[in-house]
Amino acid sequence: MALLTLRWQGKIQQAEAKPDEPLYAPLQRSGLPAGTEILTARTSKGIHELQALIGDATEFELLGWDSHEAKSVFWHSSAHILAEAILHFWPKAKLTIGPPIENGFYYDIDFAGDAPTPEDFPRIERRFLELSQQPEYFVRRKVSKEEALAHYTALQNPYKVELIQELPPDDITFYESGDFVDLCKGPHLWHSGPIKAVKVLSLAGAYWRGDSRNPQLTRVYAISFPSQALLEEHLRLLEEAAKRDHRLLGKQLDLFSFHEEGPGFPFWHPKGMVLMNTLQEWLRRKLLRSGYHEIKTPIILTQRLWEQSGHYENYRENMYFTQIDEAPFAVKPMNCPGSTIVYRTQLRSYRDLPLRLFEFGLVHRHELSGVLTGLFRVRAFTQDDAHIFCTPEQIQSEIANLLRLVESVYNAFGFQQREVYLSTRPEKYIGSLELWNQAEASLEAALQAAGVLYQVNPGDGAFYGPKIDFIVRDSLQRRWQLGTIQLDFSMPRRFGLEYVGTDGQTHVPVMIHRAILGSFERFIGVLLEHTGGELPLWLAPVQVKVLPVSDKFLGYAQEVAQRLEKAGLRYEVDFSQEKLGKKILFAEQEKVPMIWVVGAKEAEQGTVAVRDRTQRTQEEGVPLDAAIAALQEKVQSPHV
RNA sequence: GCCCCCUUAGCUCAGCGGUAGAGCAACUGAUUUGUAAUCAGUAGGUCGGCGGUUCAAAUCCGUCAGGGGGCUCCA
Known part of the structure; x- marks a missing residue:
């Protein structure tokens, strides 16, 4: 005992x-x-x-259930039950893999042309629950490689055979539940009793092992819970997320649109441009005060440049090409080569370094048609790009500066929860080992000095240098990768960049590529979903909407508008002949943060009735001067 | 690019073999309005494009375009 x-x-x-x-x-x-x-x-x-x-x-x-690991086990076992339920209706289906994922699980199945449709979901769910509520016990059985291969050869399942062949011969296990057997390393639930609710969510094509050269399988996504109430709660959350979809909000708030005349190329509407420009002006001011200089480089550059940078060789598939006077040119997919050209316009001394050049650069990339998604994945976007040219010794302090900058930018938007990843030297790399070690050490030292918690992704760096990636969580706990800092030992060499050191000799500078927001387009998408369209006052395209109670007060409304104009505030006046209730409704739907109602009382007293969406308060009889002053105070952007 | 699904009025959607509908928006008129929808009227669509099946297609089939969900989170 x-x-x-x-x-x-x-x-x-x-x-x-x-x-x-x-x-x-x-x-x-x-x-x-x-x-x-x-x-x-x-x-x-x-x-x-x-x-x-x-x-x-x-x-x-x-x-x-409150444990992440237990959820994974729960969903892993659910995947087995799902497969069993599906085999009940599609006995010839060939199973491949069925792992738990962040929210639920999936099973990739080869249906050989006879795949389910969404109409089949209910009966799959019913069968699933019948099986899970029997309940089925999960029994682990160690099998020999021969037995495992024989099992799946008999089932004519080449996928499992392929998996088994890659497994160590003395560590192969089957899990049996009911009449169902699956190659699986586990772990699993003791039995399926706790799996009391399930929802089959969607079907998707997925290549075997994620490789488009392989056969395409049907991926069945599902999620299960220990109670119906938890399932319903989850479905409510999905609905909530759907309401915050930036594509929907973009339409509702009249910010941008997409059209078949330019797939993947956003059209920005007037209000969207106010948002875009406000964001850019804010960041520009911040960067100029942080020792950066702004540049702008051409969108179309000769193909020779891209051959020199290596993009032509490695990135051609994603680039657009054109011709000028019969010479080949390319539309820039990145800003860095242009930046190096600006660097080269002068003989640089170590005294000039670090040289921080930023560019709100419009880049074009040919993304596969199937991956385009609203503002999150587009074919033309504006990066908040910068390239810092410095000496190897300056790397650490530059990174430290950047960490502070990144933090202050994310804080400005309320992205408090962040994850930081350090990606180190991959197997295929260029540059000396010594330089890599020094660079990685500099990054780590800077991260540690800044007290930033980070995780290391060994071998995940770019071939030209290590990098730091930033991920934020939004108000619905979804993760978004925004910023990135990449060290580059390659491009300065390729472009023959130099500086004269203290020793009078020429040296090659290190180049730091970095973006904080990533791209303005994508960031606006993230911000919309994060805020649900309730943009902070300083970014709101319309900060205040003036609603006259009736036509009689249009004159006073105009007066208020003139004052707002003078005060530099963004406003609209509702000139429609609707009743106040409807004007309020519309202004609310437009998510205008401030609503000022003006009627007889206000016109007489020179006041406004303030309805504050952000505070959910109403205040009548606010003197116009005071209201304007208060608003001016509130619309201040986060300090730079 | 590939797989599945979708595309009907400016927007949201109904109709799913018998020749096009609603609500909101727009326009006109009446109403002059006090914190989430005043009333009435008018106009608006070769039902995404093209081709096919059929006596008849928004509806069925094919194809193209656009959109949505996905395409290692590895037994």
């Missing part, structure tokens, strides 16, 4: 157990909800299934 230490919901208790009994046995004896609330367990070695023998483990943290 061994004494187990069990942690469940913050409480610790002990239980006696034998090493050759499954973990659920002592839990049951202790009256713990094993296989219902307790879904799985964790030891220092990782996930320990409830049905797995205890062995020499003595400390278990019991995991329930």
Whole structure:
């Protein structure tokens, strides 16, 4: 007998157990909800299934639905039940892989031309629940490579055969649940009882192993929950997210549109341009005060330049080409080569470095038609790009500066939750090992000095240098990659960039590519979804809308408008002959942050009735001067 | 690019083999309005384009275009 230490919901208790009994046995004896609330367990070695023998483990943290790992196990087991339900209706379907994902799970299946349609979802769901509520017990069985291969050869499933062939021969396991058997490494639930609600979400094409040269499979996405209420809650969340879709808001708020005359190329409407320009002016001011200089380089440049930069060789598929006077030219997909040309216009000394050149550069990239998505993935966009030319010794302090800058920019939009990733030297790289080591050390030192929490992605850097990526979470906890900082040892060499050092010799500068927002287009998309279209006052295309109670007060409304104009505020007056209620409704739908109602009282007293959307308050009889002064105060952009 | 789904009035959508509908918006008129929709009228569409099946196509089939969900989060 061994004494187990069990942690469940913050409480610790002990239980006696034998090493050759499954973990659920002592839990049951202790009256713990094993296989219902307790879904799985964790030891220092990782996930320990409830049905797995205890062995020499003595400390278990019991995991329930609130644990990320337990959810993964839950969904992984759900994927098996889903596959079983699907095989019930499509017995000839060939299974491939079915992992849990961030929100739910999927199974990639080869239906050989007889795939389900969304109309099939309900019966799949019904069958799923029949199976899960039997319930089915998940039994792990170690099999030999021969047995595994024989099993799937008999089923004529080349995908599983391929997977098995890559597995170590002494570590192959099947999981059996009901009549269903699947090659799987686990871990799984003890049984499917807790899986009480399921929703098949969508179908998608997915290439075997993500490679477009491979056969295309049908991916069935689904999500399951321990209760119907949780499923409904999740569906509500999806609806909420759908309402915040920036494509919808772009239309509702009249900011931008897309048309078949220019697929992937956004058309910006007047209000969208106010937003775009306000954002750009704000960032421009901030950068100019942070030691940057602005440049603008041509959109079309000779093809020779792209051959020199390496883009022609590595990035041609994504580029647009044209001709000028019979010579080949290309539309720029990136701004960096242009920046190097500006660098080269003078003989640079170490005293000139770091030289920080920024460009709100419009780049064009040929993205595959299938990946275009609103403002998130477009074929032309404006990067908040910059290139910092510096000496290797300056890398660390430049990165430190950048980290501060990035932080202050994200804070300005309320993106408090951030993730930072450091990607290091990949297998294929250029430049000396020494330079790489120095660069990586500089990045790490800067991150640590700034007290930034980060994760390392080993080998994930670009071939020309290591990088730091920034990901923010929006108000719905969705992750968006925005900024990136990339060190580049390659391009300065390719373009023959030089500076004269203290030693009088010429040296090659290091180039830091960096974007903070990424692109203005995409960032506006993210911001819209983050705020649900409730833009902060300083960015709102219309900051205040003046609503005359009736035509009689148009004169006074005009007067108020003139004052707003003088005060430099963005306003609109509702000249329609609708009743006040309707004017309010429309102004609210347009998500105008401030509504000023003017009628007899106001005209007489020189006041406005202020309806503040952001505060959800109303205040009558505010003197016009005071209202304007207060608004001017509130529309200030976050300090630069 | 590939797979599945979608495309009907400016917008949101109904109609799904018998020759086009609603609400909102627009326009006209009446109403002169006090914090989330005043009333009445008018106009608006070769039902995404092209081709086919059919006596008959928005509706069925093909094709092209555009849009949406996806395309390693690896047994």
